[in-house]
Amino acid sequence: MWVMVMFDLPVVGKAERKAAAEFRNTLLDLGFEMAQFSVYMRFCSSHMQVDTYGKRVESVLPEGGRVNIIQFTDKQYERIITFRGRAKQAANKTPDQFDLF
Amino acid sequence: MIGRIVEVADDRRHLFVTRGFMVVQEQGSERKELGQVPLDDIAALIANAHGLSYTNNLLVALAERGIPFVLCAANHNPVGILLSTGGNYQQAKRFDAQIRATRPTTKRLWADLVRAKLQQQASTLEAAGAPSAPLTALVAKVRSGDPDNLEAQGARRYWSLLFGDQFRRDRALGGVNSILNYGYTVLRAAVARAVIAAGLHPTVGLHHSNEFNAMRLVDDLMEPFRPVIDLNVWHLHRNGKGEVSPETKRYLVRSLYDDMQTNAGATPVLVCTQKLATSLAQVFLGERKTLDLPLAGLPLALAATLDNE
Numbered sequence: 172m173w174v175m176v177m178f179d180l181p182v183v184g185k186a187e188r189k190a191a192a193e194f195r196n197t198l199l200d201l202g203f204e205m206a207q208f209s210v211y212m213r214f215c216s217s218h219m220q221v222d223t224y225g226k227r228v229e230s231v232l233p234e235g236g237r238v239n240i241i242q243f244t245d246k247q248y249e250r251i252i253t254f255r256g257r258a259k260q261a262a263n264k265t266p267d268q269f270d271l272f
Numbered sequence: 273m274i275g276r277i278v279e280v281a282d283d284r285r286h287l288f289v290t291r292g293f294m295v296v297q298e299q300g301s302e303r304k305e306l307g308q309v310p311l312d313d314i315a316a317l318i319a320n321a322h323g324l325s326y327t328n329n330l331l332v333a334l335a336e337r338g339i340p341f342v343l344c345a346a347n348h349n350p351v352g353i354l355l356s357t358g359g360n361y362q363q364a365k366r367f368d369a370q371i372r373a374t375r376p377t378t379k380r381l382w383a384d385l386v387r388a389k390l391q392q393q394a395s396t397l398e399a400a401g402a403p404s405a406p407l408t409a410l411v412a413k414v415r416s417g418d419p420d421n422l423e424a425q426g427a428r429r430y431w432s433l434l435f436g437d438q439f440r441r442d443r444a445l446g447g448v449n450s451i452l453n454y455g456y457t458v459l460r461a462a463v464a465r466a467v468i469a470a471g472l473h474p475t476v477g478l479h480h481s482n483e484f485n486a487m488r489l490v491d492d493l494m495e496p497f498r499p500v501i502d503l504n505v506w507h508l509h510r511n512g513k514g515e516v517s518p519e520t521k522r523y524l525v526r527s528l529y530d531d532m533q534t535n536a537g538a539t540p541v542l543v544c545t546q547k548l549a550t551s552l553a554q555v556f557l558g559e560r561k562t563l564d565l566p567l568a569g570l571p572l573a574l575a576a577t578l579d580n581e
Contacts, residue, residue, distance in 0.1 A: 196291060199290075199291035199292055199293070200291050200292040201292055201310075201312070202292045202293065202310025202311065202312050202313060203292075204293075204308075213310070214313075266276065266309075266313075267276075267522075268276055268277065268525065268526065268528075268529055269276065269277050269278075269279070269521070269522050269525040269526070270276055270277070270278040270279070270307070270309055271279050271281060271518055271521065271522070272278070272279070272280045272281070272282065272285055272296040272306055272307065
């Protein structure tokens with residue numbers, strides 16, 4: 172399972188920019204990776220975990236923004252077509268239970 | 273939640289923390305990022321190479337989350353595990369109960385663990401197509417505290433039935449022994465984490481009494497799960513994969529995610545270890561009588577793959 176957090180936050184005033192930066196950093200602390208500037212994604216191993224992270228994101232929402240939380244399956248994640256510039260990127264892979272570096 | 277096992281097995285790696293991630297870099301003329309793993313998703317970090325470097329920040333972040341950091345020597349044997357000092361909010365209370373546990377209780381619990389181990393060994397033999405009767409016969413004979421040391425008697429029969437008469441279980445040898453070492457390392461890290469998370473002290477054991485072993489309780493509690501690793505090693509060996517390699521490691525780490533039968537249904541080995549440790553804490557506190565052990569029988573997925581062959 173994957174969770175995607177997409178947001179548009181007001182960044183006109185200084186306080187708003189600070190709140191937006193804090194929100195972004197909290198997403199990183201929770202283990203969300205940046206996919207695009209205002210799109211963050213995280214892998215979850217169960218529905219229960221999806222709920223947990225959904226609630227955690229909810230608890231740190233900034234004022235006056237618009238945030239969408241989308242869930243999708245591993246298969247759907249693998250079917251994402253990604254371009255960088257004109258070049259097509261290799262398909263995404265869902266993480267394994269074992270990481271070897 | 274079931275976490276990920278992360279192993280660093282190549283020299284010239286640098287590990288550090290950025291926000292909620294552990295980042296792995298390759299050290300060279302130019303530092304290249306190899307990947308990152310969310311800290312909250314890590315079940316254990318295994319350091320299995322010589323030229324690694326890590327920041328203090330990383331070790332703190334791991335300890336805060338109760339993630340064991342396992343240091344391995346050249347032969348893949350673990351030589352140390354870094355664990356947090358405060359794993360459970362009731363820790364002090366549970367330590368007290370653990371230390372106060374009476375001899376009859378610890379002896380009874382050890383007998384239960386030996387019985388479970390013998391049963392699992394019999395299942396492993398059955399799956400490997402070897403006679404399991406010699407071990408099944410021992411199960412009923414285990415007395416409180418295992419004074420006849422049926423565990424060792426069982427082991428003697430077990431290894432020769434599983435890997436043939438020439439096989440000798442010796443930690444210092446290579447081949448099958450080295451893959452077993454590796455599998456046990458991963459299992460030990462998982463059980464160590466479960467023990468700490470249950471608020472128990474890893475050094476205060478039930479049966480293991482080596483005064484140089486700081487992980488006596490961990491070694492007690494991992495006994496019933498060893499046969500799962502053994503069977504996977506047997507499977508690798510039979511397919512001609514008798515050495516430690518990225519492929520065999522990946523295969524062995526997967527055994528932690530195999531489902532075992534329990535009273536509450538099928539659950540991954542990793543979760544079984546947590547249930548066992550928690551139930552032990554509850555026995556010490558007088559909240560229950562018996563341990564929550566896996567039932568006899570194989571991990572389901574593994575049994576299915578063997579059937580298909």
